[in-house]
Amino acid sequence: MLFVQVLLLLGCIILAAKLGGVGVGLAGGLGMVVAVYILGLAPGNIPVSVILIIMSVILALSVMQEAGGMKYMVKCAEKLLRNNPRYINIIAPATTFVLTTLAGTGYTAMSVLNVIQQVAKDNGVRPSQPLSSSVVASQIAITASPISGATAAMYVVVEKMGVSFVDAMAVIFPSALFGCIVAAFVASRQGCELKDDPIYLERVKNGLVNLDDIEDTDEPITPEAKRSVFFFLGGVIFIVAMLMFKSVIGHHLGSKDIIIITMFFVSLVMAVFCKVPLNRIKQAPIFRDGAESIIVILGIVWLSSTIIGAHIGQIKDIAATVLHHYPFLLSLVFFCTSALLFSQGATSALLIPIAASIGVDAGTILASFIAVSALYITNIYPTTAFAIATDDTGSFLSRKWNGSFIVNHPFFLPGISGIIAAVPFGFLLATVFVH
Template sequence: MWIIELLVVLFFIWLGARIGSIGIGFAGGFGVLTLAVVFGIEPGAIPMDVILIIMGVIAAIAAMQEAGGLDYLVWLAEKVLKANPKYITFLAPVVTYVMTMFAGTGHTAFSTLPVIAEVAKREGIRPSRPLAIATVASQIAITASPISAAVVFFAAELEEVGVDYLQLLIIAIPSSFIAVMVGALVTNFLGKELADDPVYQDRLAKGLVSDESASDKGREITKEAKRSVLIFCVAIIGVVFYATAISPMVGLLKEPILARDHAIITFMLSAATLITLLCKIEAKNILNAATFKSGMSACICVLGVAWLGTTFVAAHLDEINIFAGNLLEAKPWLLAVVLFFAAMLLYSQAATTRALMPAALALGVSPVAAIAAFAAVSALFVLPTYPTLLAAVEFDDTGSTRIGKYVFDHPFLIPGVVTITVAVALGFLIGGVVL
């Protein structure tokens, strides 16, 4: 019977992916209803902790965007990229990685993709190279962000098996960043040179390739924009310092008033309040910010999909233990494979982590193996329907960043697989030293 129920779960995940965007959350909730009514399965725990963290962080980021803070960050990124255009394939992923790590959401990459495409094109570099690895970097950086919902939830699970939040970051940050750089090195040799690409030459002959710089639009950086970024930075530093202070490794606060997830939510909402007041923006306009809309969409997706996953896993934990427990104990790297394919379908690092990591740790997977495999929850690039992938294709008018007719033949796959593989391997290596 559990096999039939698993097929039902996979069907609703497929249905959600077919609908697209927020639809995967809708379909997840429909799946929970089906498991409850048709199969008599009690619904699992709603992932409210993850959802609330996403909401808190997105509130602060949306306020910062409304104040012009994101424009300021893009302006800084543009300065870095244009100062060293020949190294765009290596600098672009650094920029998107840092911005995602800083903001706790990969949606910040949207604002930098047109700049990356334009700089590469003007330098005669195939834009698909920096765009592909930059998009992958924005996804894997979630597993290294101190304020991302995936990291905060996973850290809470790891604390129950004796691993600290700081230890997770000490392993995740270097392993993922080095992996991104290795991915950039490999990506630098993929595809024909731009001048030799027949698709580019055809589009160029037809006048479909613009030579207008993304920065030519004229971006005004106000003092309020800089102030909003400063407030957001102070809030993040506050979160990191507080999380460090309550960490058992440091132990400055033995009996903290706020738990880590509560601290993140309150710090971020406080930052949003200060940005709204001190940067003189209309609170009602924050609701229309692109980051607010995408963040609330992510909340619905996590609600539906992660709830569906926890419902199935909780109902069949014994069967899963028998089927997978011994296998994962003998070959712990297989957890990375499971997370890779789950993320490919769930389209969310937080949802994948929330749905599968507790079960993996309950099955006896070692903390080192779980942390090493954590990078695999970033496999959102496999199916070319994720918003940042589609945006990268759209922004590249040279045609070098294109989706092939076989679905999986797109420029994001190889950089993504290489990056995650290296990150998992480094996770085992660094984790063995740290833990």
């Protein structure tokens, strides 16, 4: 019976990977029908804490987006990129890393990919280099953000294992940053120079490349937009301070309560002082994306907790022994699952509670955490696909880089290299900060 139930879980994960988006959650719903109504399993625990945290953060981000705050953050990033074109291979991934870390969502990177492509092209840099490193950096940065759904799913588990927020961030943030640096270096070495690329030269000859600099013609940023960013970042700083100085302040609140209370309050403050009509909040693109992520986590994670929870004793005996001798295998499991689910948050919510329940120590979980960022394995994830679509130079079109063999695209080597470098670095940090 265990074999049948595990086969059901794997089958639903494969179906989820094929459906994508909301389909990931729906695949989990199908699995729950089979597991509960046909196989007779008791429903497992719903990841309520993770879902509530994601809802509250998405609410605040949606209000800031409607106030124009997201546009203001992107404007600042654009200015930095245009003023420092010679260092595009360094500044581009650094920009998407910072944007994602602050906002807790990788979709902010899509807002600057057009600018990255244009600046690279204008300065003779092969656009696939900064575009690929920027996309990888935005995906890895999810594991460095204190307010991302993935980090929330991870920390609500390790917090119960006695790990402070400071120690957790001391492992995951430097690991993510180091991974991004390695990825950027590898990306900057991929492909020939733009002026030597025959596909680019042919496209220029045929008039398929826009060589005119795109000037910023968007409407000016309003004071309300700037104000909303100030309020949102103030909320993030308050959350981090409350978690970092918990022992000094003397409160007994958990991360879930602090994040939810703060994000709801910040949302109200932004709505009032940034003049955001309440009926517009639910129309924000981030609000819709957030609803999708909640459905994804609810469906597939609930199914896993139902099946795994029914056999936790057997699984613990086997997995705990293996991971005790080969702890790095946890990062491989994180890596493969995130590549299938296309979601760091769903992967974290799915696997980290299981890892903790079978006796995996907090240090191993934190060190392996960055491996939930393998969304670039194929080039069909929204940010990777958009990066390819925004480039008119043909730097992604060479047979060596066009993804015709699934992994032969410019995102693969930087992403793999970044994680391979970051995981051992994370284990080193964990020996220092996690006891």
